[in-house]
Amino acid sequence: xxxxARHGWRRWINGPYIGAALIALFILLPMYWMLASSFxxxxxxxxYPPQYFPVPISTSGYHAAFADGFGGFVVNSLVVACCSTxxxxxxxxxxxxxxxxxPMRGKYPIMVSLxxxxxxxEIAVIxxxxxxxxxxxxxxxxxxxxxxxxxxxxxxxxxILRNYFLGISMSMEESARIDGAGPLRTLVTVVxxxxxxxxxxxxxxxxxACWTEFxxxxxxxxxxxxxxxxxxxxxxxxxxxxxxxxxxxxIAVVPIAILVLVFRKAVVSGxxxxxxxx
Amino acid sequence: MASISIExxxxxxxxxxxxxxxxxxxxxxxxxxxxxxxxxxGKTTALRMVAGLEDITGGTLRIxxxxxxxxSSKDRDIAMVFQNYALYPHMxxxxxxxxxxxxxxxxxxxIKKKVEDAAAILGLTEWLDRKPGQLSGGQRQRVxxxxxxxxxxxxxxxxxxxxxxxxxxxxxxxxxVARIQRRLNVATLYVTHDQVEAMTxxxxxxxxxxxxxxxxxxxxxxxxxxxxLFVAGxxxxxxxxxxxxxxxxxxxxxxxGSQKLELPSSLHxxxxxLKSYANRPVIIGIxxxxxxxxxxxxxxxxxxxxxxxxxxxxxxxxxxxxxHFTTDAHRVEAEGAKDADSEGLSAGALTKxxxxxxxxxxxxxxxxxxxxxxxIDPARFHFFDPASGLSITS
Ligand SMILES: Nc1ncnc2c1ncn2[C@@H]1O[C@H](COP(=O)(O)OP(=O)(O)OP(=O)(O)O)[C@@H](O)[C@H]1O
Ligand SMILES: [Mg+2]
Numbered sequence: 001x002x003x004x005a006r007h008g009w010r011r012w013i014n015g016p017y018i019g020a021a022l023i024a025l026f027i028l029l030p031m032y033w034m035l036a037s038s039f040x041x042x043x044x045x046x047x048y049p050p051q052y053f054p055v056p057i058s059t060s061g062y063h064a065a066f067a068d069g070f071g072g073f074v075v076n077s078l079v080v081a082c083c084s085t086x087x088x089x090x091x092x093x094x095x096x097x098x099x100x101x102x103p104m105r106g107k108y109p110i111m112v113s114l115x116x117x118x119x120x121x122e123i124a125v126i127x128x129x130x131x132x133x134x135x136x137x138x139x140x141x142x143x144x145x146x147x148x149x150x151x152x153x154x155x156x157x158x159x160i161l162r163n164y165f166l167g168i169s170m171s172m173e174e175s176a177r178i179d180g181a182g183p184l185r186t187l188v189t190v191v192x193x194x195x196x197x198x199x200x201x202x203x204x205x206x207x208x209a210c211w212t213e214f215x216x217x218x219x220x221x222x223x224x225x226x227x228x229x230x231x232x233x234x235x236x237x238x239x240x241x242x243x244x245x246x247x248x249x250x251i252a253v254v255p256i257a258i259l260v261l262v263f264r265k266a267v268v269s270g271x272x273x274x275x276x277x278x
Numbered sequence: 279m280a281s282i283s284i285e286x287x288x289x290x291x292x293x294x295x296x297x298x299x300x301x302x303x304x305x306x307x308x309x310x311x312x313x314x315x316x317x318x319x320g321k322t323t324a325l326r327m328v329a330g331l332e333d334i335t336g337g338t339l340r341i342x343x344x345x346x347x348x349x350s351s352k353d354r355d356i357a358m359v360f361q362n363y364a365l366y367p368h369m370x371x372x373x374x375x376x377x378x379x380x381x382x383x384x385x386x387x388x389i390k391k392k393v394e395d396a397a398a399i400l401g402l403t404e405w406l407d408r409k410p411g412q413l414s415g416g417q418r419q420r421v422x423x424x425x426x427x428x429x430x431x432x433x434x435x436x437x438x439x440x441x442x443x444x445x446x447x448x449x450x451x452x453x454x455v456a457r458i459q460r461r462l463n464v465a466t467l468y469v470t471h472d473q474v475e476a477m478t479x480x481x482x483x484x485x486x487x488x489x490x491x492x493x494x495x496x497x498x499x500x501x502x503x504x505x506x507l508f509v510a511g512x513x514x515x516x517x518x519x520x521x522x523x524x525x526x527x528x529x530x531x532x533x534x535g536s537q538k539l540e541l542p543s544s545l546h547x548x549x550x551x552l553k554s555y556a557n558r559p560v561i562i563g564i565x566x567x568x569x570x571x572x573x574x575x576x577x578x579x580x581x582x583x584x585x586x587x588x589x590x591x592x593x594x595x596x597x598x599x600x601x602h603f604t605t606d607a608h609r610v611e612a613e614g615a616k617d618a619d620s621e622g623l624s625a626g627a628l629t630k631x632x633x634x635x636x637x638x639x640x641x642x643x644x645x646x647x648x649x650x651x652x653x654i655d656p657a658r659f660h661f662f663d664p665a666s667g668l669s670i671t672s
Contacts, residue, residue, distance in 0.1 A: 179378035
């Protein structure tokens with residue numbers, strides 16, 4: 001039979017799989033190189049010919065990173081990213097619900113301006129924002145980053161959440177209303193559990209954006225450095241501590257990787273199936 | 279327990295569309311009222327106003343003795359079954375059914391008991407721990423019913439609750455819903471576009487068309503004495519045969535196509551108003567089951583009227599035959615009649631020109647292409663004014 005499935009390793013050899021493998025290689029190779037290099041000794045990082053495996057395994061890069069205050073950067077980044085994400089989700093859920101569901105005037109202009117804000121280049125506002133931060137004394141403070149981050153990430157989160165809210169059958173909310181639930185109750189017990197994929201999507205995007213943001217962190221929080229700014233400040237004018245760069249980068253990637261894994265689990269596809277009709 | 283009283287209720291949507299015009303409808307305590315009509319006639323709108331999900335533009339709505347125009351849904355003491363069931367997908371069947379009780383802060387043990395009782399009535403006991411996504415359509419429908427009945431509301435509202443089920447299950451649930459309603463004895467307003475559901479389930483049936491109530495009465499009365507062409511065409515499947523006719527001198531004859539029917543004086547005794555239509559056009563109506571083939575009729579008919587047609591198609595349904603015949607008369611298409619769900623080929627698909635349908639004895643000898651002669655009891659005729667569409671009664 002011509003259509004018989006090929007067995008063993010042969011069935012992996014076809015166009016789509018080879019394409020996927022190439023793409024994966026393209027993305028994973030730099031990641032691997034980062035990981036491998038973080039475990040090389042300082043002299044082996046730039047060795048020629050290149051070392052494909054770190055031999056001997058050395059943790060000097062990690063020691064160097066933490067000696068340069070990396071632990072503090074991680075704490076700063078965690079505080080800023082977590083607080084911003086929590087704020088964005090809290091505000092985003094209410095704003096998204098209101099824009100998606102409540103009878104409100106001017107929804108369309110609001111949505112359009114949100115979209116415009118979300119694509120606004122950071123560089124254009126950084127100078128005036130710096131002056132504001134300086135005048136209210138928020139330079140070198142957590143809130144000096146948390147509030148701008150919230151403002152910049154909220155529009156996108158509102159858009160995502162609104163679209164998820166729109167996808168929920170109106171009659172479900174009406175049913176809750178007849179059952180005796182007020183608007184807040186309906187939102188929390190009936191609607192929110194069904195938009196968890198949306199909440200996670202918005203959350204992951206926001207967290208990642210805050211975690212990797214560089215320009216504002218560099219401008220407003222030169223004292224309380226976040227990870228990107230911290231890594232950039234490693235070493236001195238005359239040394240380039242590659243080992244520390246790679247080690248710090250590996251650690252910086254870990255929370256994002258964890259988030260993505262959790263997120264994958266949380267997006268239970270077809271969660272709403274069976275709620276309405278057959 | 280309470281009645282529903284709808285008095286001159288009007289609904290105008292924000293876009294200016296008047297979906298309901300001065301609706302008057304009373305549902306007595308314990309009564310099963312079916313609201314039926316073609317798509318878009320405003321049934322859902324009416325129901326949603328009673329539920330408090332839609333503002334009332336004008337008129338008065340009472341539940342029990344209380345005017346509830348401005349009372350919020352949750353304080354109206356109603357339960358509603360939605361067409362798409364609107365179950366909460368993240369809750370189990372038990373949680374779905376118990377949700378309203380939980381909101382009312384009823385003790386857990388009591389909720390559990392009530393949920394189990396409701397589940398027992400609906401045969402849902404073994405599914406209590408499942409999520410709605412893991413249930414069949416019929417089971418979901420029962421959960422939606424269960425959610426309504428645990429509340430022990432004073433009023434039940436249902437919007438086409440059976441329309442998502444397949445035909446067989448629908449027939450089964452039809453009986454079940456009616457049985458549960460009877461058992462709970464709660465005033466119920468039930469919306470459907472299916473006239474069979476309306477006929478079989480309702481204590482009374484209200485027929486609506488384009489936002490206007492046409493007639494509200496017991497199903498048999500609607501069927502036997504429709505007030506106008508619309509109700510005549512809407513109720514019954516296959517629909518009533520309606521032909522243009524002209525009455526003769528003294529309304530003693532009716533010219534239907536080229537056939538002249540002799541109308542006996544007994545008919546004028548029961549429909550005296552017919553006299554005033556002498557020498558004028560009318561619309562004459564006859565139900566398919568009132569067209570027995572001459573010679574086959576169960577009992578001899580006094581002063582029978584004969585009517586002929588050419589057999590075009592015979593559908594054998596086992597217990598009866600549906601005979602599609604053609605005449606040279608002009609068939610009147612009552613608006614909405616085609617909307618009615620029908621079993622068999624009947625409504626719409628085949629009707630054209632002067633076609634009519636008769637429901638006759640299964641053993642009638644009929645040959646396609648031959649002429650057939652019907653022997654009609656004149657008391658069975660319906661007459662309508664062609665201008666107003668109103669029935670010519672008294
Ligand atoms: N929100 C709205 N704004 C404006 N017009 C509306 C709105 N909702 C419904 N309508 C109109 O009101 C009329 C009645 O609608 P309704 O939903 O009550 O019909 P229905 O009898 O339930 O029909 P169906 O059998 O198809 O469910 C329709 O013509 C519809 O287009
Ligand atoms: Mg409807």
